[in-house]
Amino acid sequence: MDSAVGTDGLLKLLEYYYKLGFRGFLVSGGFNADGYLPLGSEHLSTLREFKRGKEVFLSVHSGLMPRELLDRAMEVFDLVDFEVPPSDRYVKEGRGLRRTCGDYLSLLSYVVNEYGEDRVAPHVVIGSSLSTAEEDLNIVEEVGRVTSRLVVLLVAMGSTPPEVSRVVAPFEVARRYFKEVALGCMRPRSLGKVFEELVLEGYVDRVVNPSRRLMGELPAELYGSCCSLPVASLGTFRLGLGQGRGLG
Structure with a gap:
């Protein structure tokens, strides 16, 4: 940048x-x-x-x-990339703000109601030491009640990666609420195989910087853009078709 x-x-x-x-x-x-x-x-x-x-x-x-x-x-x-924190503690200690998750959800709801789902892409941080597993799931559900177009899930980075269950469960919940689920650019490389399985099992529709394995397994459209763009705006950034071998 x-x-x-x-x-x-x-x-x-x-x-x-x-x-x-x-x-x-x-x-x-x-x-x-x-x-x-x-x-x-x-x-x-x-x-x-x-x-x-x-x-x-x-x-x-x-x-x-x-x-x-x-x-x-x-x-x-054209678009607001909007972070939604997983807990009030995350807002206070991670962002240094005297605000709450409710403030973020309120502003997200305002943008959706005034401008439409295609104008905002919520980014939810999961697996943070400043939130609990339950709070991660709750915030994904709360965002899903506001907008259903797409959610970008970001996995907290740290010296110790979150447990696999804390990573997987929010994707399972997101799959029920959103038309598209994106695996964002912030994620620990040490959990690469976990992310690959989430994609291969159908819990993820968009991946930033997919691994060589995914490129080989799945035929997919490639785009030179942020993962949050609405479908109608992706054409300009299309790079081509990744030639995977398929899963059959």
Whole structure:
């Protein structure tokens, strides 16, 4: 991920990658003390200027943006990649915020109701030492009651990976609630075989950086994009068909 200083730097960076052929851009950065990306009107104007006349896809890590700012951001961005924490303890100790999971669910519900499911992709962290197995399952269910398009599951990284059961169970629950389940980019490599089995058993529809084994076993469409994009927007980023041997 590249950084940009000021609006001029942001525009130059976007134009640079656009000329190289890139058509999708994720805007992220450090959140403020209130837990959101502090985009100013000058940033949104720059992004709007860059987007004008181009077929590009812009997404954002918003955090807990105030609704007024989020509404203005939604005029520019095509998608919000929205983290939903697994527990209040995770919010307090992991994010340093005096907020609750309910605050995140409330904002997620607002985006879905005002802009539709295709405009937001919830990312749920599982297996954290700051949440329990029960809390992991509960938050997946809670998110599934708000939106059913897609969920991105992220597995907590640490010196000791979570137990296999803590990883598998949330995917089983997600399969019941969501049309598509994505295995996100944050996951411990030591559990690679567990993730492969989840995919092969049908609990996962999208995988970031699939293993060689999966590429060999499963014929699948390959895309050069974030795993959270709605189906209607994926065509621009299609790379081709991975030639797997199949499972029969």
